[in-house]
Amino acid sequence: MNNTITSTYILAIESSCDDTAAAVLHNDKVLSNVVANQDIHQEYGGVVPELASRAHQQNIVPVVTAALRKANIDKNQLSAIAFTSGPGLLGSLLVGTSFAKSFAMGLDIPLIDVNHMQAHILAHFIDEEGYSKPTFPFLGVTISGGHTQIVRVDDYFTMEVIGQTIDDAVGEAFDKSAKILGLPYPGGPLIDKYAQLGDPKAFPFTKPKVGGLDFSFSGLKTQIMYFVQKQQLADPSFIDNRRDDVCASIQYTIVNILMDKIKKAVKETGITQIAIGGGVSANSGIRTALKASESKYGWTTYLPKFQYTTDNAAMIGIVGYLKYNELSEKNAYQDLGISAQSRLKI
Known part of the structure; x- marks a missing residue:
């Protein structure tokens, strides 16, 4: 890992299923972690993909805005944008992917794709007081x-x-x-x-x-x-x-x-x-x-802390931070041609 990177702000976006989430991390510390739940699925007894993707479209701008506000930073301070590229519901993933691409392009900052399943595991590397991090393997x-x-x-x-x-x-x-x-x-x-x-x-x-x-x-x-x-x-x-x-x-x-x-x-x-x-x-x-x-x-x-167990953007952000450091060494950030994938292996 490149230890010369001392101050990194990552905006993370998670939209793999029915929760629209955004978080801001300063290095490995979570500054904000906002989640908008979709209660509409309760009456159907399960997640309805089409309803989920529509709700993401409604929620994503307010959620990102709230995450930036709670983190008390301006969008121009962001170092990169991390987003869930898969696995998950394709319609839901497309909303987050499209927003992340557009925002990264508008700010002219790197775009980092994150595997949702890796994020659940690497959530343990978020810096939280009272929580120790595992060592490899x-x-x-x-x-x-x-x-x-x-x-x-x-x-x-x-x-x-x-x-x-x-x-x-x-x-x-x-x-x-x-x-x-x-x-x-x-x-x-x-x-x-x-x-x-x-x-x-x-x-x-x-x-x-x-x-x-x-x-x-x-x-x-x-x-x-x-x-x-x-x-x-x-x-x-x-x-x-x-x-x-x-x-x-x-x-x-x-x-x-x-x-x-x-x-x-x-x-x-x-x-x-x-x-x-x-x-x-x-x-x-x-x-x-x-x-x-x-x-x-x-x-x-x-x-893990309870807030990092269900789908959330903080876990996407920690992977974004770890990948940002790794990619910086190679100057090999993800290009804007990355696409969402409903099936994605670790």
């Missing part, structure tokens, strides 16, 4: 509504996916299970909430058998659906009477699936540093299990 565990991955991280931009879901993501498993129970979208946080009131061993669910370090959650979803249907036939008030226990049992099973694979990854790689990221990393069950692993297995775990 470490295992990055990205758990969200759209992704479930175990990544070996040997350097900022040297990463290898060593395990991933073969069907549904863990966040989708939580949300779809919540829907089966009649809970509103997004249901994952509600399962976490009710799980803390229930018995995690009340209803044992079978864990899927998947080889290697890969995951599968579609079978578990189906198992939960048939279980609830069977119980409701016998007792129409089953969900009302046993909601907390069902939620606790679902969460207990999912957390154990995750922990089993993480333990296997540690055994196979010999790496005992674990850093989690993504929206599901806010789940109390997985956080408790990971913290317990420090004394139980001798691991060192890194849990």
